[in-house]
Amino acid sequence: MEYLTLHNGVRMPLAGFGTFMLSGESCVHAVAEAIRSGYRMIDTAEAYGNEKEAGEGIRRSGIDRRELFPVTKVNFKSYEHAEETAMQSLAHLQTDYIDLLLLHWPFANYYAAWRALEKLYAGGRVRAIGVSNFEPDQLLDLIAYNKVVPAVNQIETNLYCQRGTERGWMDKKQVAHMAYAPLGQGNRNEMFGEPAVLALAEKYGRTSAQVMLRFLTQKGIAVIPRSTQPAHIRENFDLFGFTLSDYEMAALSALDRREPLIGRPETPELVEFSLTW
Ligand code: NAD
Numbered sequence: 001m002e003y004l005t006l007h008n009g010v011r012m013p014l015a016g017f018g019t020f021m022l023s024g025e026s027c028v029h030a031v032a033e034a035i036r037s038g039y040r041m042i043d044t045a046e047a048y049g050n051e052k053e054a055g056e057g058i059r060r061s062g063i064d065r066r067e068l069f070p071v072t073k074v075n076f077k078s079y080e081h082a083e084e085t086a087m088q089s090l091a092h093l094q095t096d097y098i099d100l101l102l103l104h105w106p107f108a109n110y111y112a113a114w115r116a117l118e119k120l121y122a123g124g125r126v127r128a129i130g131v132s133n134f135e136p137d138q139l140l141d142l143i144a145y146n147k148v149v150p151a152v153n154q155i156e157t158n159l160y161c162q163r164g165t166e167r168g169w170m171d172k173k174q175v176a177h178m179a180y181a182p183l184g185q186g187n188r189n190e191m192f193g194e195p196a197v198l199a200l201a202e203k204y205g206r207t208s209a210q211v212m213l214r215f216l217t218q219k220g221i222a223v224i225p226r227s228t229q230p231a232h233i234r235e236n237f238d239l240f241g242f243t244l245s246d247y248e249m250a251a252l253s254a255l256d257r258r259e260p261l262i263g264r265p266e267t268p269e270l271v272e273f274s275l276t277w
Pocket of ligand 1: 021
């Protein structure tokens with residue numbers, strides 16, 4: 001396992017497990033399976049409605065809580081009650097501290113929510129606080145008018161949406177980059193079949209998913225792929241036994257379409273749609 005050191009010195013695993021759309025027993029099983037396969041970082045969110053199941057999966061894995069790195073997100077609909085919501089997340093996850101707590105979207109009153117997170121951080125209930133889906137202008141504005149710099153920005157990032165511009169600003173402010181939808185949510189089959197990806201998969205005896213995840217982690221981007229299939233869960237974690245050359249990294253960088261699948265928070269249609277979530 002490789003790690004990233006956040007700006008406050010906390011070590012964060014570079015590969016974790018995502019739980020979006022997972023629910024019930026299948027979520028519990030998938031989380032326990034992931035941890036038994038070696039994952040230590042588990043990503044959930046209040047909005048996913050599965051923090052309890054993620055917490056149960058963590059408990060059933062039998063691995064010492066102190067070795068794990070749960071990540072959760074406060075939903076923007078609860079931003080006025082961010083502190084209470086976070087305390088509920090702690091109870092759901094069956095823990096008395098969270099390793100990384102994020103604001104899910106830059107919607108609603110996220111300044112008030114950020115200050116609530118700063119308070120929880122100062123009180124030691126969370127080891128690091130960060131944001132998600134923040135565009136560079138929003139991130140810089142939040143940093144300019146608050147005390148704590150977000151340790152992480154979790155944004156959609158994959159082969160077709162590499163986020164070079166966003167990364168430049170994040171690096172400048174020491175905000176670590178975490179990729180969601182690192183496999184394009186499995187909806188972009190052409191990504192898995194890109195000739196450059198297939199050629200590298202063959203050269204290294206790996207799968208397309210492993211090549212794409214390795215590409216991101218080699219750029220220092222943390223990844224949190226989701227799967228319920230034990231073979232894929234194991235495969236998506238087995239990333240650190242090979243290294244892509246500079247030339248190979250450049251070939252994959254050239255496939256960037258700078259096109260998010262899920263959208264950008266400043267899109268009016270997305271803001272309108274978010275009201276239905
Ligand atoms: P993903 O890119 O992880 O893709 C998941 C899909 O890929 C699933 O359909 C899965 O079956 C398939 N898949 C997984 N491993 C595979 C493999 N080895 N070979 C072939 N197919 C494979 O998409 P995601 O779940 O949306 O993103 C990952 C995580 O990021 C989420 O689970 C969630 O935790 C987080 N997330 C955060 C936000 C946010 O707003 N912050 C938004 C979306 C997702």
